[in-house]
Amino acid sequence: MKTFLSLFIFLHATVLFSQTGFVAGVITNENKEPLSGVNISYNHKGVVSDENGAYQIEIIANKQTLVKFSYLGYGTVFKTFKGYKNKTIKYSPILKIQSQEIDEVNIRNYQAAQEGIVKLKAEEFKRIPGANAGIENLLMTQPGVNNSNELSTQYSVRGGSFDENLVYVNGIEIYRPFLIRSGQQEGLSFLNSDMTENINFSAGGFEAKYGDRLSSVLNIHYKKPTKELSTVNLNLLGASYTYENLFLNKKLSTLIGARYRNNQLLVSSKDTKTNFKPVFADIQTYLSYKINNKSSVDFLGNIAMNNYNFTPISRVTKFGGLFQPRELVVFYEGNEQDDFNTYFGALSYKYNFTKNTKLDITGSAFNTQEQEYYDIYGAYSIAEVDPTTGNPLYTSGIGTQLDHARNDLDILIQNVKVSLQHKINQHHFEAGVKFQSENIRDRINEWKAVDNNGLTLRNPNLNTVNNQPFDPFTAPIDLYYKVKAQNDVTINRFSGYFQWNKKWYLGDHILWHHAGIRSQFWNIQNNKTQTTSSFQNTISPRFRLSLKPDWQNTDMVFRLSAGYYHQPPSYKELRDVDGNIQSDVKAQESIHYVFSNEYSFNMWERPFKMTSEVYYKQLNNVNAYSLDNVRVRYDANNNTQAYATGLDVRLSGEFVPGKESWVSFGLLKTEENTNNRGYIARPTDQRFKLAMLFQDYVPSNPNFKVFLNLVLNSSLPGGAPINARADNSTTVDRYNFQTRLRPYRRADLGASYIIVDSNKQYTSGFLSRFKELELGIELFNMFDIQNTTTNTWIYDVDSQRYNSVPNILTGRILNFKIGMQF
Numbered sequence: 085m086k087t088f089l090s091l092f093i094f095l096h097a098t099v100l101f102s103q104t105g106f107v108a109g110v111i112t113n114e115n116k117e118p119l120s121g122v123n124i125s126y127n128h129k130g131v132v133s134d135e136n137g138a139y140q141i142e143i144i145a146n147k148q149t150l151v152k153f154s155y156l157g158y159g160t161v162f163k164t165f166k167g168y169k170n171k172t173i174k175y176s177p178i179l180k181i182q183s184q185e186i187d188e189v190n191i192r193n194y195q196a197a198q199e200g201i202v203k204l205k206a207e208e209f210k211r212i213p214g215a216n217a218g219i220e221n222l223l224m225t226q227p228g229v230n231n232s233n234e235l236s237t238q239y240s241v242r243g244g245s246f247d248e249n250l251v252y253v254n255g256i257e258i259y260r261p262f263l264i265r266s267g268q269q270e271g272l273s274f275l276n277s278d279m280t281e282n283i284n285f286s287a288g289g290f291e292a293k294y295g296d297r298l299s300s301v302l303n304i305h306y307k308k309p310t311k312e313l314s315t316v317n318l319n320l321l322g323a324s325y326t327y328e329n330l331f332l333n334k335k336l337s338t339l340i341g342a343r344y345r346n347n348q349l350l351v352s353s354k355d356t357k358t359n360f361k362p363v364f365a366d367i368q369t370y371l372s373y374k375i376n377n378k379s380s381v382d383f384l385g386n387i388a389m390n391n392y393n394f395t396p397i398s399r400v401t402k403f404g405g406l407f408q409p410r411e412l413v414v415f416y417e418g419n420e421q422d423d424f425n426t427y428f429g430a431l432s433y434k435y436n437f438t439k440n441t442k443l444d445i446t447g448s449a450f451n452t453q454e455q456e457y458y459d460i461y462g463a464y465s466i467a468e469v470d471p472t473t474g475n476p477l478y479t480s481g482i483g484t485q486l487d488h489a490r491n492d493l494d495i496l497i498q499n500v501k502v503s504l505q506h507k508i509n510q511h512h513f514e515a516g517v518k519f520q521s522e523n524i525r526d527r528i529n530e531w532k533a534v535d536n537n538g539l540t541l542r543n544p545n546l547n548t549v550n551n552q553p554f555d556p557f558t559a560p561i562d563l564y565y566k567v568k569a570q571n572d573v574t575i576n577r578f579s580g581y582f583q584w585n586k587k588w589y590l591g592d593h594i595l596w597h598h599a600g601i602r603s604q605f606w607n608i609q610n611n612k613t614q615t616t617s618s619f620q621n622t623i624s625p626r627f628r629l630s631l632k633p634d635w636q637n638t639d640m641v642f643r644l645s646a647g648y649y650h651q652p653p654s655y656k657e658l659r660d661v662d663g664n665i666q667s668d669v670k671a672q673e674s675i676h677y678v679f680s681n682e683y684s685f686n687m688w689e690r691p692f693k694m695t696s697e698v699y700y701k702q703l704n705n706v707n708a709y710s711l712d713n714v715r716v717r718y719d720a721n722n723n724t725q726a727y728a729t730g731l732d733v734r735l736s737g738e739f740v741p742g743k744e745s746w747v748s749f750g751l752l753k754t755e756e757n758t759n760n761r762g763y764i765a766r767p768t769d770q771r772f773k774l775a776m777l778f779q780d781y782v783p784s785n786p787n788f789k790v791f792l793n794l795v796l797n798s799s800l801p802g803g804a805p806i807n808a809r810a811d812n813s814t815t816v817d818r819y820n821f822q823t824r825l826r827p828y829r830r831a832d833l834g835a836s837y838i839i840v841d842s843n844k845q846y847t848s849g850f851l852s853r854f855k856e857l858e859l860g861i862e863l864f865n866m867f868d869i870q871n872t873t874t875n876t877w878i879y880d881v882d883s884q885r886y887n888s889v890p891n892i893l894t895g896r897i898l899n900f901k902i903g904m905q906f
Contacts, residue, residue, distance in 0.1 A: 292600025
């Protein structure tokens with residue numbers, strides 16, 4: 085019996101420990117160059133990486149294994165893995181040159197935490213599904229970032245407008261087209277995810293070196309090539325090609341990207357039937373030439389051409405809910421022809437006096453030429469609907485509407501910026517100055533004529549009195565809405581900043597501080613009236629304090645930020661609802677108070693991070709606006725006060741071994757008070773947000789990957805008719821339109837199969853030509869939820885009320901894609 089029991093235990097242990105998993109990856113240095121011959125030791129065993137830096141080791145399942153990566157001249161990396169039966173864990177360490185001081189490594193480890201920045205590697209999230217796949221699609225899963233319109237890449241942060249966000253590429257500020265009215269007009273974002281290496285994002289409390297905006301900063305770093313590589317991506321929505329290489333004895337790095345996009349598949353899933361022929365294309369290049377060990381020259385250029393040809397045919401939309409169901413039917417004639425052409429170029433010279441003193445001189449020019457022409461006639465009817473059968477019972481209103489526009493815009497923005505950085509021990513000083521000139525030539529001619537039940541509707545804010553039949557009605561026939569103006573404006577801006585960062589030691593605790601100040605002076609020259617405004621200026625002090633306590637077994641960073649953030653008016657903010665320029669508009673002001681905590685811990689023996697932030701923003705001199713789809717129309721005054729407050733929480737980590745995923749949660753309340761009339765919800769008052777980005781793979785076949793992008797946003801305010809004003813003396817008062825849209829709920833699912841990658845190479849046959857090859861399938865809006873973005877407002881003469889008809893977004897769509905590198 086003893087012999088049998090011993091034999092059983094031995095066989096059981098043999099089977100248990102014969103279950104193994106794998107760890108594989110590619111080892112590179114900080115320049116992303118593969119390192120061959122790296123020593124990899126574990127469990128008294130050892131292997132070395134191959135000539136491509138690739139390695140694979142076998143470890144025991146359900147047991148912790150410590151792996152050591154060492155290479156002469158580089159720092160050693162230790163990593164603990166828990167093996168899983170027949171599963172491969174992907175891990176690609178980056179070895180750093182050993183001459184770096186330990187103190188510098190500590191700063192790097194906590195740099196993002198103490199700055200309050202979310203840092204992401206673009207390569208790790210390039211397969212995330214979304215109707216607008218790319219960097220903005222990734223941002224929508226972050227707490228505090230909202231956009232309830234999958235056709236648009238614009239976003240609001242913590243209650244701000246779309247115009248309150250800074251975007252940089254390699255330290256160069258990026259601009260968007262101005263006349264965009266709807267998400268389906270946007271086409272391509274400037275940011276090319278195939279060219280991107282790192283993504284840095286701050287939702288508030290950011291440093292003084294970042295420009296004059298109220299809400300957030302997105303800082304993108306394009307990659308510098310280390311070898312020749314071509315990347316091609318094809319799908320039913322478009323295509324892209326990226327080429328990277330080194331020339332001139334590896335002194336010139338070249339990165340070129342070309343993209344094409346067609347939104348026809350998305351737009352055809354909406355409730356409006358159309359003939360839609362858009363052409364969205366761009367070409368972008370990033371060149372970097374290393375003159376010597378001290379200096380380099382960089383060039384960033386972009387040409388984008390968006391042609392939007394839209395011919396609506398018909399629309400059928402049911403609205404009103406269960407208790408008062410109705411149906412809108414519209415038949416259209418006419419079309420819309422829009423062109424948005426942008427040209428951008430920036431040249432940057434960098435010089436390192438010493439390793440601690442750096443100079444950067446950058447000049448850039450941006451030109452956008454935009455045309456918005458449309459004549460669209462619609463004949464509509466509104467019918468009461470049987471709630472049980474869904475069939476129309478009778479028609480309660482009929483009418484026609486003619487929309488007309490001939491809008492042209494030409495903007496040229498030129499600037500030059502000089503910045504200097506200097507380090508003395510733990511002190512880091514940075515200062516910069518910038519001059520910018522903006523020339524805007526704008527022609528606006530748009531109007532709307534409305535007929536309802538045989539009566540021509542005039543602008544309701546004209547307060548036309550009609551006492552028929554007792555008195556004759558002699559008022560002239562007028563348009564329901566019209567704007568006609570022509571502007572020629574030059575804006576000159578001078579700005580500068582200074583900031584001081586330092587790391588302190590309080591015993592074994594680490595303390596960082598940031599103190600900075602920035603200022604801007606500007607004036608406005610109206611070339612049409614030959615008048616020039618006096619200079620206005622802002623002063624914006626900012627402060628941040630971050631603490632890393634030396635707590636045993638607890639890795640936390642606390643951060644407190646406060647500061648003044650000003651937004652001097654752009655051209656859009658100077659133009660009022662009648663199209664006229666108001667040169668006396670002041671800069672909007674936002675006072676940020678942010679307290680946050682970042683807690684790093686292990687769960688399921690894998691790394692996780694919990695980030696939580698509580699914030700309050702006091703908004704003064706607010707330039708109130710109305711929002712229709714993505715079109716922002718400002719009041720062009722500073723008669724409003726507002727606030728925004730909320731809580732953002734983000735849990736990220738390896739829910740699946742080797743793959744980062746996260747869950748985001750946000751609470752927000754933002755309200756405004758115009759002319760002391762009381763607080764109402766701002767257009768971006770989205771009270772609740774839950775988002776999840778999840779990556780997984782099949783354990784028995786890690787080459788098969790699955791991705792889930794889930795967003796749940798509470799309802800937004802539904803907006804107001806185009807004639808609405810925040811004025812109780814007008815008939816159409818924004819304060820009387822406080823209904824909300826439906827909650828925004830969307831789930832996008834993606835799956836891909838890796839045929840070729842760095843760990844799965846072919847030495848012969850057709851597949852040997854590829855460095856990477858993968859096939860993918862995506863299901864957008866997998867539950868086919870009818871989300872909405874703003875309302876169409878139809879006035880009914882009989883009931884003398886406005887009907888709010890929701891504008892339905894895209895339905896369920898299947899997309900196929902293929903990606904390759906060679």
